[in-house]
Amino acid sequence: MRVTNLYKSKKPVLSMEFSPPRNEKAAETFGTLVDNLSKLSPDYVSVTFGAGGSTRDGSYETVKQIMVDKNLPTVAYIAGYGLSPDEITGVLDNYKNLGVETIFVIRGDMPRGDDFTPHPDSLAYASDMIRFIKERYDFTLGCAGYPEGHVEAESLEKDIEYLKRKVDNGAEYIVAQYFYDNNFFFDYCKKCREAGITVPIIPGIMPVYTVKMTSILSEVCGATITTELQKQLDSVNADDKNAVLNLGIDFAVEQCRGLLKEGVDGLHFYTMNRGKSTTEILNRLKND
Numbered sequence: 152m153r154v155t156n157l158y159k160s161k162k163p164v165l166s167m168e169f170s171p172p173r174n175e176k177a178a179e180t181f182g183t184l185v186d187n188l189s190k191l192s193p194d195y196v197s198v199t200f201g202a203g204g205s206t207r208d209g210s211y212e213t214v215k216q217i218m219v220d221k222n223l224p225t226v227a228y229i230a231g232y233g234l235s236p237d238e239i240t241g242v243l244d245n246y247k248n249l250g251v252e253t254i255f256v257i258r259g260d261m262p263r264g265d266d267f268t269p270h271p272d273s274l275a276y277a278s279d280m281i282r283f284i285k286e287r288y289d290f291t292l293g294c295a296g297y298p299e300g301h302v303e304a305e306s307l308e309k310d311i312e313y314l315k316r317k318v319d320n321g322a323e324y325i326v327a328q329y330f331y332d333n334n335f336f337f338d339y340c341k342k343c344r345e346a347g348i349t350v351p352i353i354p355g356i357m358p359v360y361t362v363k364m365t366s367i368l369s370e371v372c373g374a375t376i377t378t379e380l381q382k383q384l385d386s387v388n389a390d391d392k393n394a395v396l397n398l399g400i401d402f403a404v405e406q407c408r409g410l411l412k413e414g415v416d417g418l419h420f421y422t423m424n425r426g427k428s429t430t431e432i433l434n435r436l437k438n439d
Contacts, residue, residue: 152195152224152225152226152252152253153252153253153291154195154226154253154291154293154323154324155253155291155323155324155351157194157195157417158324158351158353158416158417161194162414162416162417163411163415163416163417163418164194164195164353164416164417164418165191165192165193165194165417165418165420165433166193166194166195166196166197166226166326166353166417166418166419166420167188167193167196167197167419167420167422167429168196168197168198168199168419168420168421168422169181169184169185169196169197169198169199169213169217169422169424170198170199170213170423170424171198171199171201171209171210171212171213172209172213172424177424181213181216181424182216182220182221184424184425184426185216185217185221185223186221187426187430188422188426188429188430189221189223191429191430191433191434193223194224194417195223195224195225195226195253196217196223196224196225196226197225197226197227197228197255197419198210198213198214198217198225198226198227198228199228199230200227200228200229200230200242200257200259201230201259207242210227210228211227211242211245211246211249214227214246214249214251215249218249218250218251219249225251226251226253226254226255226293227246227251227253227254227255228254228255228256228257229242229243229254229255229256229257229280229284230257230258230259230260231256231257231258231259231273231274231277231280232258232259232260232269232273233259233268233269233270233273234270234273234274235270235272235273236272236274236283238270239274239280239283239284240287243284243287243288243290246290247288247290251290252290252291253290253291253292253293254284254288254290254291254292254293255292255293255294255295255326256277256280256281256284256292256293256294256317256322257277257294257295258275258276258277258280276313277294277295277317278313278316278317278320279320281294281317281320281321281322282320282321284321285320285321291323291324292321292322292323293322293323293324293325293326294314294317294318294322294324294325294326295325295326295327295328296314296325296326296327296328296339296343296352297310297327297328297339297373298327298328298330298335298336298338298339299328299330299335299339299373299374299375300373301313301373302371302372302373307339307342308342311339311342311343311346311348312346314343314346314348315343315346315347315348318348318350322350323350324350324351324352324353325343325348325350325351325352325353326353326355326419327339327352327353327354327355327419328355328372328373328374329355329356329357329372329374329421330354330355330374330375331374331375331376331377331380331402331406332375332377332379333354333406333409333410333413335375336354336410337413339352340352351416351417352416353415353416353417353418353419354410354415354417354418354419355419355420355421356403356406356407356418356419356420356421356432357374357421357423358399358400358402358403358420358428358429358432359380359384359395359396359398359399359402359403360395360396360399360423360425360428361389361392361395362384362389362395363389364423365384365399380402383398383402384398396427396428399428400428400431400432400435403428403432404432404435404436407432407436408436408439411436420432
């Protein structure tokens with residue numbers, strides 16, 4: 152399954168992101184989670200890849216489980232930070248042999264802890280990874296975009312320059328980091344088009360799951376908790392899990408409606424391996 156063919160043939164494309172289960176207990180329920188979300192008929196799903204290859208085997212097994220056992224079109228991530236060229240080709244060869252046709256390429260973050268040493272020949276940037284892969288494989292490649300700028304970028308404009316380099320090196324579609332104000336995404340798309348980037352740019356949707364998670368991820372990812380969202384978060388008891396979850400669902404539904412109204416090519420849901428929010432959001436959208 153080549154993602155770019157989907158974006159050419161239908162609109163909007165529905166996609167979801169999963170991560171390899173972190174432990175045995177999570178693994179026991181993961182199959183049920185995928186089964187439940189597959190009832191929503193996603194056009195494809197993607198599976199993340201841990202920093203420094205920390206989930207290399209788990210990512211492969213998860214991709215295999217979803218592709219082979221669940222028969223869902225699947226995109227495999229690769230995060231190349233710190234990996235040697237041989238390690239990268241080893242991962243990619245395994246995915247190729249499995250039948251994966253689309254790879255989502257990110258640089259990845261430095262693994263936590265002091266026991267990780269990057270390989271001296273590792274590739275420093277996602278754009279380098281994309282060029283490396285494009286020269287050796289026939290995968291369709293995707294990459295990440297950051298509507299508010301990457302947290303390490305000196306400016307949004309500079310970050311878009313780096314994005315253009317990714318596309319020039321072979322990336323054929325972009326999935327955007329999540330945001331809580333659609334204007335961030337619309338402005339970003341406009342600037343990308345002005346910079347000569349013509350490939351599909353897909354908005355990422357991150358529902359509020361818990362107040363704590365939203366706060367932590369916002370800091371790590373550089374996604375602004377808007378005044379409107381903060382006001383809503385302040386209006387509920389952070390310990391009332393259902394109230395917070397429902398707030399997140401309501402907010403995401405309105406956000407998705409606004410995006411769909413403007414004709415976005417697709418919606419990409421960061422599920423965080425949770426099913427209720429994405430299910431409720433999509434069911435409401437289908438009833439519009």
